Amino acid sequence: MRTWLIKLRKENMYTQQEVASKVHIDRAYYAQIENGTRNPSIFVAKQIADFFHIHPSVFFTEHISDPFQTALLSSPVVLAHCGTDLRYTWVFNAPTRYSENSLLGKRDDELDSSEGTVALMDMKRKVIKEGKPLRRTIRFPLPEGSIIYDIFAQPIYDEEGNITGAATCATKLS
Incomplete structure (x- = not known):
């Protein structure tokens, strides 16, 4: 199902x-x-x-089982794509409080409201607007304590060279 x-x-x-x-x-x-x-x-x-x-x-x-997936599964790394509207179009290895599929079609601000969420969305907007990769450390406050991620974001292009969104790689630091 x-x-x-x-x-x-x-x-x-x-x-x-x-x-x-x-x-x-x-x-x-x-x-x-x-x-x-x-x-x-x-x-x-x-x-x-x-x-x-x-x-x-x-x-x-769910049918893919390759070294890439095996190496990253259960690691502190979250990979994701979003469109220019900042809605998730693909997620791999989502944080434990979410499933990959529950994030599809959602923006970060529809999932959480925090300074970390605002910073992440601003980062993605800047990558999409300027067409340049960015790397930032962002703290996400949670009820059980903060989580800090080292996040790398870069633009995603279509076949014609137009920016269609952003790809992120977030590594949990603490």
Whole structure:
């Protein structure tokens, strides 16, 4: 069951029929993709991902097992992509209080309200606006104490060279 896809569809107030129609597939096929009985082709995954403004790899992440994933799984490193609207389009190894899929389509300020959140969003905005990588140390206050991350952010470009968002690599320091 792809509960993250169902949640994303419902949060955007679409029916299965509306999504299927917008991405030019049969509603029954879309329903099978949502309930996990069928995997979409790469082409269909890209169509659905474009519709929801997420990265198509989220459909296949659970099937990937390579040295990259093995090395980073449970490490203090969080990798993510966001669009120019700062909404997450892909997340790997999310902080333990979140699941990767619960972050998709959300902005940081929709998940938390703190000085760290503001600093992270400002950092991503600057990377997208100026088209230059940045590195910062950001403290995120939590009820159980602060967490400090060393964050590297860089712009993401499309095939034509336009900035489409930002990629971040956050390493937990404490």
